[in-house]
Amino acid sequence: TKATRSICFIGAGFVGGPTAAIIALHNPDITVNVVDLNEQRVAAWNSTYLPIHETGLLKVVRTARDGTLDTVVSLPGLAEPVELKARQPNLVFSTNVVPAIAEADIIFICVNTPTKTYGVGAGSMADISAIESATRTVAQNAKEGAIIVEKSTVPCGTARVIQDILCYYRPETSFEVLSNPEFLAEGTAVENLMHPDRILIGSAQTLTGLEAAAALKKVYGAWVPDERIVTVNTFSSELAKLVANAVLAQRISNMNAVSAICEEFGLGADVDDVSLAIGKDSRVGPKFLQAGVGFGGSCFEKDILNLAYLATELHLDVVADYWLGVLRMNEYQRQRYSRKIVRELNGSLRGKKIAVLGFAFKDGTNDTRNSIAVHIIKDLAEEMPLDITIFDPGCASADILDEIQKIGLSQIQLERIRICTGWRDAVQDASAVCVLTPWKQFRGCQVGRTTKVAAKSAKTFGLSVIPSAGETITEMDILALEDVAMQQTGILSEDPLGRLRPLSPCSKECGDGKLG
Ligand code: NAD
Structure with missing residues (x-):
């Protein structure tokens, strides 16, 4: 296979940006162009205030985007320093979609694939219109022999849709389409990309398909050991x-279901003890067994809906219902929490x-999409409180406002919601404090009476703090909260050393191209 010289990433989001940066970091001889239609996002990628917050990401981006004379770079969150040669910049963020596609040997499609909100399949089917649109641009501009890589999470069978679009526009040229899903978790993206559990590459089981898979494998092979690169057929x-994603989410719902049993049982069965006990089994493992208020985020729910939709299309209703049960459990847990606060x-x-x-x-991300908090806020807003205050350190x-605007609250309800730039302002005179993201700043905060959805959960996540004396949070309570060293700044970003520091413009506004 011929050497890869140029790679194009379409979509500079939570997946495209970090993945491109790590590939560029480890492949100094390959030019990596990351293109996006969103000018603000691209400007932020070109600034010191990246549009997404991930430990160590700024350092990786700076090294690849701006070049370095260093030979050893230690990245926050990674145990070992990484050895690098003095290097030229090879990572470029821009809105120049067409030229980047035209010069690329490998093109990654990393655009968003949200759940469809309209028409057929609304609320369950994945909306792949951004994939279709990106593919049309690829079809019209890619050079012959370019390899197209589906990086976005897509309904099973999308590689064929991409192939059909390519064939429609370029019937005389044959392109290979690979599936290479991303398994990074937000909050630990750099670490996950640096040391992936596995890289999965799906290809057609033909000579040219396998050759394309080998070319992609070589790019990852720059830092990922061979035995961690798994090659299968496209649809697997x-x-x-x-x-x-369905299995990870299911593990959370499993323990949330158990937490409900523990709370009602009344004899002191503790969900954390149950998690500990079953997690010791090497067949089960300890991760993703913590009970809490449920899972949020842009992926788990969407991907389970996607899987269930596939089952329904195949007339496998029992299978669809089985997976949808994971989501029902999640919703039940969230509602249990809101009700508990009201009670x-x-x-x-x-x-x-x-x-x-x-x-x-x-925690560890600035991603607000489909957060637990927004669902809880919706439930609580129905109760017409005087005021709902929100503070998040990252x-x-x-972004918070955008997410709240999506949940269809009335104007009166919206007027009661206030976003604070400090936790102190948020909790002053509150009747309850709901800790809904397990940021380390909030861990261990214990004031007055505490109610937990997951009975006796050691984690703070899902903990609500009800004032000890009187009806609202007092100065005494605030002093106690101070003890747990909460950050007072509203919005944080990484400085060049990867430490969190206050950021005055919000992440959306820093798309104005401000550097430094
Ligand atoms: P995102 O919304 O952060 O980024 C997608 C980007 O694509 C946006 O910036 C958008 O402007 C851009 N885009 C859309 N259409 C475009 C086009 N035609 N040309 C150029 N740019 C275009 O989404 P994300 O979180 O990065 O997710 C991307 C995909 O990766 C999704 O399918 C998601 O399911 C999957 N995924 C996400 C995660 C995660 O943790 N976020 C993990 C694994 C997989």
Whole structure:
């Protein structure tokens, strides 16, 4: 196979940006162009304030985007320093989609594939219109022999759709389409990309298909050991990504179901003890067994819906229902939490202030999409509280507002919601504090009476703090909260050393091209 000289990533999002940066870091001889239609996002990628917050990412981006004379770079979150040669920049972020596609030997499609919100399959089917649109641009501009890589999470069979579009526009040229789903977890993206459990490559089982897979394998081979690169057929690869997310989400729902049993049982069975006990079994393992308020985020729910939709299309209703049960359990857990808060506050929130600490869908990321907090806020807003205040140490106010705007609250309900730039302001005079993202700043905060959805959960996630004396949070309570060293700044970003530091413009606004 001929050497890869140029790679194009279409979509500079949570997946495209970090993946491109790590590939560029380890392949100094390959030019990696990351293109996106969103000018603000591209400007942010070209600034010091990246549009997404991931430990160590700024350092990786700076090394590949700006070049370096260093020989050894230690990346935050990674145990071992990485050895690098003095290098020229080889990572470029731009909106120049067409030229980047035209020069590429390998083209990764990393655009968004949300759940469809309209028409046939609304609320369950994946919307692949961004894939179709990106593919049309690829078809019209890619050079002969370019390899197209489906990086986005897609319905099983999408590689064939891509192939059909390519064939329609370029009947005389044959392109290979590979499936290479991404398994990184937000919050630990750099670490996951540097040391992946596996890289999955799906290809047609033909000579040219296998050759294309080998070319992609070589790119990853720059830093990923051979035994961690798994090659399968295209459709196994597409399906494996959906199943991987469904199984991870299922593990969470399993323990949330158990947490409900523990709480009702009354004899002191503790869900954390149950998790510990079953996690010790080497067949099960300890991860993803913590009970909490449920899972949020842009992937788990969407991918389970996607899997269930596939089953329904195949007339496998029992199979679809089986997976949808994971989502039903998740929703039940969230509702249990909201109800618990209302019950704790004598059945009504009217005239009371509720503080929400944590809005990101998990800690370590600024991603607010489909966060637990937004669902809980929706439930609580129905109770017409006086005020709902929100503080998150990593999210931009504009992103929080965007997410809240999607849940269809009335104007009156929206007016009651306030985003605070400090936790102190958020919790002052509150009747309850709901900790909904397990940021380390919030861990261990214990004030007054505490209610947990997951009975006796050692984690703070899902903990609601109800004031000890009187009806609202007092100065004393705030002092106690201070003890756990919460960050006082509203919006944080990484400085060049990868440490969190205050960022004045929010992540959306820093798309104005401000450097440094
Ligand atoms: P995202 O919304 O952050 O990024 C997608 C980007 O694609 C956006 O910036 C958008 O402007 C751009 N885009 C859309 N159409 C385009 C076009 N025609 N040309 C150029 N740019 C275009 O999404 P994401 O979180 O990065 O997810 C991307 C895909 O990866 C999804 O399919 C998702 O399911 C999958 N995935 C996500 C994660 C995760 O943790 N976020 C993990 C694994 C897989």
